[in-house]
Amino acid sequence: MSPKKQASTRKTSLYRLNAPADPGLDLHTLVEERYRGREGFTTTPVDHAGVVGLLVTGSIARDRAEWCDVLSELTGADVQVAGRTSSGLLLVRTERAVYAVTYGMGHHMIDSARLDLGFGLQFALRCLDQDGISLVRRHLMDARGRTNENSTTRGGNLRDLGTEWIGSIVSKITGKAIDLPLTHTSAGRRSLGVSCTDSSISLPLGRSPQQFLNDLRVIEDACTQPAPLPGLESLAKVRSLRRRGKTDLVRELNERLDQYLGDLDAPGLALNFPGECASHATETRAIRIMRGSRVIDVGDLDIDDIRQFVRDRPDGCRLSTLKDVRVQLFADEECTESLSPPIPGHRWITAEVRSGAAHHFYWQGSWYEIGAEFVQALRDDVTELLGRPSGVVLPTWPAGKKTDEDWFNKEAAKQPGYDLFDKKNVHTGTFRGGGLEICDVLGPEGQLIMVKKADKGSSGLSHLFAQARTATEALRYDAEVREKFLARVAELRPNDPPEDTLATPTVVLAIRLKYGVPLTADSLFAFSQVSLLQTALALQGMGAKVEVVPIYA
Template sequence: MPDPTHELTIYRLSDAVTDVDAFLETSQGTYLDEAASSDMVFPEYPDVGAVAFHWQRGHVPVPWLKPATHLIGELPQYETADCGALLLLDVNGERYAIGFGGGWRSIPEQFKDHRFGLSFAIRAVDAEQVRTVVRRSMSGLGRQDATHVPSGIPIGHIGLSEYTEIVGRLAGMVEPGDLGLDRTRALRVEGSAGLRLRIPLDRDRLVVLLRRISEICARTVPDDFAFVEAVAPVRDEWRLDDLDKRLEVRLRAATDDDEDVRLATAVPLDLADLAHEAQSHVIKIGAAESQCRGELDLDAVLRRCRLQCRCTAVRALRRGEVRMCEDERGQRVLGRAAADKWLAASVRVGESEYFLVEGAWYEGGAEFFASVRRRIAGLFRPVPSLVLPPWRDGLKPLPGSKKRGEAVYNEWVQDSLGADRFLNLDRTNARTEFHGAQGFEPCDLLGPHDELVHVKGGKGTEPFSHMFSQALVSAEALYLRAEARASFADLVRKTSLGTRNLPDGWRPTKVVLAMKLNRQTPLTPTTLFPNAQIALAHLTRTLARYGIEVEVIAISRGNAPAGAA
């Protein structure tokens, strides 16, 4: 007969808890301190430090009494006793907390290891038998989606976006032997901040279970779940305050000498599709406004932050606004968002790395980013298969042309090298019923072997994230949809005036990402911002399923003619 069990939630305490005294001091004035009667006991566990609290508060109204009174009328003052218990166990240096009844309420949020339950689940759950996934969008729209499959489903079939979604909860099946449990059937576990599962009601076996949990949490994350630890929201108030203080120092600094804090401009995800139409940006941080032509300039944002004297630069940034405009004077607004959503930050604290994305702080998994860099390293070839001419900063359009930036460069490449080698398709769209009236932009240049070449320039590497997303949409549409290929073939024929035609049965086989950095830093996998690295890795892995090759090439800033030919 198997040992009796009970389903409970286990929490792991963070390093903020130094000892039991610190725990008790923090609980003053909170749920535990309000108990009408309470007691502390020291249960005996094998080779484990244990302390427990149990309490009872005075009778309180049942929670449904007030709304019922509104809908029914006066009712007797029904009451119930509010009680609970909390067991703290120190197992080989890892401290766990198990609540009974209302006991979980007495654990201060700042003392919880908020990554514990999810961290365990992705290391223990069978990737083919995932039952529940709850994720939140990083777009800043507050959207949260949940997938529940009682019979289980492979994690790869859920359709998670590694770049724009953060997994907050995951449930699935674990073999009981892996947990040291005397059961024959697989055990369901659910991990978020805490870990919910059936625990044995035997002290010796509970200690064995907790030791197995610690061992599993120390394992390397399986590849199927590695993306889950790419980014996780920072919830600890003390850590959020620390990150804001580090960002404050960097925003106020006159130089960018701090290697532990990197900054770049970003485009808010809900405005990314409009970025190619922007001709200027208006920055309002504090009482005054400033304007910059072209792409949003990081130095312009920092200048406004340094001028703030009535509040911190971080607070001014979060209260501020940036407007994206389709004219150079900043009059015709395409879209607007809070100023902190236009800034990406990467902060290294010890061995951990934290990121500011869409105005919120996230913690990155070091091993995940190492695997991402390994995955994309091969895309940066020592000798590229294609070479594009230098893109000089002062490149100007033909007289009378209103083209700017990439549009001028793409036109100049075609005029210089010939449409037979690089056909300029910038600002042209292929159309399908699926993609709506506007269609999608297939590429900027069509290469000599019908490669889809996407071109992007920028001071920071953050704008390239949108480039990768655009390349993914294009390649998938052209590979999967016959009407997209037909529209693209017609576009190529008409744009080239009949000098180029796609072969019968053509499908994309290669995507080339051509980038120019408007700074001295060379283009390498490590110089890309972390979320751009994730987007590139996701693009590469997705297109590999269709047999589509991806290559990254750098466009130099060397001498080039001042005007288009």
């Protein structure tokens, strides 16, 4: 039998680093400090057949693998197996940039602050076949903080995979590359599979120095294309700035956020429920804020409730202090029945910082960059949604301590044809404790009216949007909730067929902005616009009609 021919390529992870392609740059500075000179690791300068850079290799040996204890307990046998973790990192300097090629656990050796976080998606959006996408992982910038991963074995376009551009942060995309003269395709192979994250590309690269350098040039040329390929533009609208907050831009944004936390008039700061808490918004009766021995309990959370723990701190210390604050939801006013774990305070805020055409947003504890095109598209869609006519008429809501949400709901229910449902929760085996609040007021044509007073940010709106989704989902899919709600409607309206209320429900989001500011796309914080559109899409997908009604002062 003839020996097997060695493949000309090998699947490799490739990163581009935020470092100048300067021959004077010390490449050692791009390696995580704990691996520099570490026992068992070797660092070697490289200058071979045009490949110029730095090679770092090594392994961490263990006399006994960490899983031996588990197997010993389960089987009663004395399991003794050595463990070894191997890592390889090659830093390569070209005329344009510095790249990192990794094998095994080699990616852990890169200083994460030096990763170019746009590299992987920049490449993917300029070379992937729009009809050959096999996987998209995206994060939705709404109140629930959800992550969706859609995949197909045969490949398809973004619409087939069910992706929406509104508030989607793509962190991974896999598919077939087209028209790239790489070593892999020139060897007679028909297609090239590529998997890209925000910072990396995983693809076959040439094994010889000449092939490898040629492949790097092809990738560099692809990244210089002026715009994403048709059909992929929507994925380029939002860019994550994650990676432990070490980049210069993130440090600058954190400084701005730190200043906002100490400024009572800061325009770009608002409150937002973390994803794991949004589903409990309708059940919450008390919220506890803690730092050290200081504890404050509130009924409705406001941004200033959290900010008071940090605003008197010195410059540069507020954000770090906020990360020590904990916020917890409870189902009872005595704070004995917890609905959530204590969650760090910085995950309860959103912030917006504008820098030229780009907007940067702090959301769920991370920064994101959104271009002007995305912001304008948001504004147009929100304007259309706010302009839809509604059959609901609501009273004014003047400022004053006595005119709280409870007062307004009762005023609205005094109108002919309207009924009060605020605090008349439905209790079922699923919704125990505080039960489920379906709506605040039932409209004359069975509209589910949900009321919220909020500032221009997300503080009350994320609660409102979560209530709308939870109530609509429960009415649609939970027979016990639906039966109990319809029974209550029948008691109040014996002459109206209660089933008609839910055949094609109308959900009315009634919003009063702080200080009586008019409700427009311009007066809503950008993430509130995202959450509003995501909520409208979700409700429409469940067969509901969505209306947004402003409440005037």
